[in-house]
Amino acid sequence: MGLPTIGFIGTGVMGKSMAGHLLQAGYSLQVYNRTKAKAQELLDQGAAWAASPGDAAAACDIVVTMIGYPKDVEEIYLGDGGLIARAQAGTILIDMTTSSPLLARRLYAAGAEKGVRVLDAPVSGGDVGARDGKLSIMVGGDEEVFQKAAPLFQCMGTNIVLQGPAGAGQHTKMCNQIAIASNMMGVCEAMSYAVKAGLDPNRVLTSIATGAAASFSLSNLAPRMLRGDTAPGFYVKHFIKDMKIAIEAAEEMSLILPGLLQAKALYEKLAAAGHENSGTQALYLLYSGE
Amino acid sequence: MGLPTIGFIGTGVMGKSMAGHLLQAGYSLQVYNRTKAKAQELLDQGAAWAASPGDAAAACDIVVTMIGYPKDVEEIYLGDGGLIARAQAGTILIDMTTSSPLLARRLYAAGAEKGVRVLDAPVSGGDVGARDGKLSIMVGGDEEVFQKAAPLFQCMGTNIVLQGPAGAGQHTKMCNQIAIASNMMGVCEAMSYAVKAGLDPNRVLTSIATGAAASFSLSNLAPRMLRGDTAPGFYVKHFIKDMKIAIEAAEEMSLILPGLLQAKALYEKLAAAGHENSGTQALYLLYSGE
Numbered sequence: 001m002g003l004p005t006i007g008f009i010g011t012g013v014m015g016k017s018m019a020g021h022l023l024q025a026g027y028s029l030q031v032y033n034r035t036k037a038k039a040q041e042l043l044d045q046g047a048a049w050a051a052s053p054g055d056a057a058a059a060c061d062i063v064v065t066m067i068g069y070p071k072d073v074e075e076i077y078l079g080d081g082g083l084i085a086r087a088q089a090g091t092i093l094i095d096m097t098t099s100s101p102l103l104a105r106r107l108y109a110a111g112a113e114k115g116v117r118v119l120d121a122p123v124s125g126g127d128v129g130a131r132d133g134k135l136s137i138m139v140g141g142d143e144e145v146f147q148k149a150a151p152l153f154q155c156m157g158t159n160i161v162l163q164g165p166a167g168a169g170q171h172t173k174m175c176n177q178i179a180i181a182s183n184m185m186g187v188c189e190a191m192s193y194a195v196k197a198g199l200d201p202n203r204v205l206t207s208i209a210t211g212a213a214a215s216f217s218l219s220n221l222a223p224r225m226l227r228g229d230t231a232p233g234f235y236v237k238h239f240i241k242d243m244k245i246a247i248e249a250a251e252e253m254s255l256i257l258p259g260l261l262q263a264k265a266l267y268e269k270l271a272a273a274g275h276e277n278s279g280t281q282a283l284y285l286l287y288s289g290e
Numbered sequence: 291m292g293l294p295t296i297g298f299i300g301t302g303v304m305g306k307s308m309a310g311h312l313l314q315a316g317y318s319l320q321v322y323n324r325t326k327a328k329a330q331e332l333l334d335q336g337a338a339w340a341a342s343p344g345d346a347a348a349a350c351d352i353v354v355t356m357i358g359y360p361k362d363v364e365e366i367y368l369g370d371g372g373l374i375a376r377a378q379a380g381t382i383l384i385d386m387t388t389s390s391p392l393l394a395r396r397l398y399a400a401g402a403e404k405g406v407r408v409l410d411a412p413v414s415g416g417d418v419g420a421r422d423g424k425l426s427i428m429v430g431g432d433e434e435v436f437q438k439a440a441p442l443f444q445c446m447g448t449n450i451v452l453q454g455p456a457g458a459g460q461h462t463k464m465c466n467q468i469a470i471a472s473n474m475m476g477v478c479e480a481m482s483y484a485v486k487a488g489l490d491p492n493r494v495l496t497s498i499a500t501g502a503a504a505s506f507s508l509s510n511l512a513p514r515m516l517r518g519d520t521a522p523g524f525y526v527k528h529f530i531k532d533m534k535i536a537i538e539a540a541e542e543m544s545l546i547l548p549g550l551l552q553a554k555a556l557y558e559k560l561a562a563a564g565h566e567n568s569g570t571q572a573l574y575l576l577y578s579g580e
Contacts, residue, residue, distance in 0.1 A: 183503070210426070262548055287547075
């Protein structure tokens, strides 16, 4: 038995790198993207073009999706002629988009009615992690299906954990985003305080970046803030989407998260000021008043 | 010329370890602590007892203070018969307490009138860093005085940085505490979300603790939260003190720090619930409702 055939829906910055690793590992790929031009590089490397997500689902053993927003996920999976409608029994569908845990459970249930197996498997690690095949992949779904998909995950990531049943991958990704959200405020506030107090903020980092205040954001994003580099590693607009999902999910669990609510309010203010396509480190602009 | 004689005021958990390193390095020490029993270990190791901070200042070349609150610092330095009143010209006074940047500048100025040199040199690294001589020491004051004090700092710490003029050490420590404050909310919120969502929170940590959400607090304090360990590494009451100093200093610079204000409000609620002598990771109790 040869390798399973793979459909890959969504070839943006992240998806392109992830699909590329599958091609390099020898998988036969059908790709689809709303803007076909963004799939060209993969087509040049030997991927086939699928006329629609549904066509890919009808033709492939496993379909991976890496798209934008929960509403896109809902449409592509549950819409007429979508993935679940067109997939044959036994097909595995893997949503690697950061999306709603509740929606992930709906996709799982809708798939189950047709014998289609669905995993939620959002990632962290950003464009660099995707490019280097070093993503953290947080998976929700059935153990047996996870085992079948594991070889694909291993092409894309290094930290691959089955977190629990359907939705658990998305919930885990929410934990990741929740931890980042408040920390971004702390990093921005520490750096803006340093500047206002007349300190050399880079020298401050030499004192604080390796102790109890240490964080990925302090080491990696604070230097970008200080040199005015707002280029997107991770878009403000996507972070806001994630925080909204997390807040909605938390509210349904009667959990109040004041730090997250505060961070979301600040990021929405930042987006309203025209920075929705900047990187998340642009939050510093709100504090520095630039 | 032999080693300078050292006065050490404040032999609590941190101070005791720090003074111990100076003794081990061969310095002759006079120690003072409000509760003498807490200095006994150092006296047994060969330190002499000073009847008051002022007596230590009159007799020593360098006096180090590691005490509780800014009001204690103010009294010990500026009070009648205090350090500055009793010190001879040329004496170096080093306040390693986390205290107010404005007060640090007042001490510097009051000392300068008498030819007494004052440094502010708060630390981070906690009881473990103090015990292992691996503190981060953030110094404010004159370069020449910093150079004279450097051999002492090297007994106590590994990351020793002159951050600027008087007050700059305290300001840098405030940056450290500001970054921690919001991050603690993020860590608590991520863990409480994980539990509410039915995830295994320790498994969640395996997915998120090394990526973009990575932080010292997530790796070191989240596991304590999850096993219900609220033993103090760093006291809630001291963290609240630090946040108050930072907020006051920020307000004087017309800087609004919403994450810090939110964190302080939560910690005050925690203290009011009887947790002022718990470790800062006890913040998790507010979220988990235990």
